[in-house]
Amino acid sequence: MQYVEPSRHRVDLRGGQLLAASGSYEKKLKDLDGLYADTAAFAAAVESHGEEIVYRVTDRKPESAHGDLIFGVTRMEPGRIGDEFYMTRGHIHARANRPETYYGEAGEGLMLLESPEGETRIVEIGERIVCYVPPFWIHRSINIGDNPLVMSFCYPADAGQDYDVIHRSGGMRSRILAEGSGWREVPNADYRPRGPGDIAAILATADQ
Ligand code: ZN
Numbered sequence: 001m002q003y004v005e006p007s008r009h010r011v012d013l014r015g016g017q018l019l020a021a022s023g024s025y026e027k028k029l030k031d032l033d034g035l036y037a038d039t040a041a042f043a044a045a046v047e048s049h050g051e052e053i054v055y056r057v058t059d060r061k062p063e064s065a066h067g068d069l070i071f072g073v074t075r076m077e078p079g080r081i082g083d084e085f086y087m088t089r090g091h092i093h094a095r096a097n098r099p100e101t102y103y104g105e106a107g108e109g110l111m112l113l114e115s116p117e118g119e120t121r122i123v124e125i126g127e128r129i130v131c132y133v134p135p136f137w138i139h140r141s142i143n144i145g146d147n148p149l150v151m152s153f154c155y156p157a158d159a160g161q162d163y164d165v166i167h168r169s170g171g172m173r174s175r176i177l178a179e180g181s182g183w184r185e186v187p188n189a190d191y192r193p194r195g196p197g198d199i200a201a202i203l204a205t206a207d208q
Pocket of ligand 1: 091092093100139155
């Protein structure tokens with residue numbers, strides 16, 4: 001039996017990254033088309049700073065997905081498009097019954113969660129807060145603070161990501177808007193609830 005070697009990884013808070021990671025990716029502002037209600041504000045922002053990196057993920061992925069874990073660190077810059085904060089594209093796991101944890105390392109954020117049937121939950125994340133994303137919840141993180149939001153995360157290596165699930169329903173059911181120094185939740189006017197077929201298709205991805 002050839003065992004995988006244990007490893008040790010420091011979370012670099014200032015850089016918002018996992019050291020000794022095996023991979024990384026980043027999303028620039030121009031990559032986040034379609035997320036924001038204020039399309040004119042988005043277009044203007046892309047024009048002026050479309051190359052800005054909004055979030056970067058560093059992670060450690062195993063060579064074989066079966067039964068293993070992926071873990072890493074995400075760092076999201078503070079910022080707004082119109083009244084909406086910088087946020088991730090969001091996803092549901094391709095095998096939708098796979099869960100995830102997020103741990104607040106620095107900054108202030110929200111995890112916006114939505115069930116296939118369209119129920120919404122919001123989990124506030126700060127330093128030393130663990131957010132549990134249970135099986136079958138669509139999830140998106142949002143930086144509601146003035147500083148980078150840094151979180152570490154962990155999920156099953158065979159989870160995969162379906163990023164299109166949000167696009168297919170016209171966005172998530174709720175939008176989070178800046179209000180004063182805080183935030184408020186408002187309905188997304190473009191949202192189209194999933195039908196029974198769409199919901200069944202999500203549920204059918206479990207345990208494949
Ligand atoms: Zn996830």
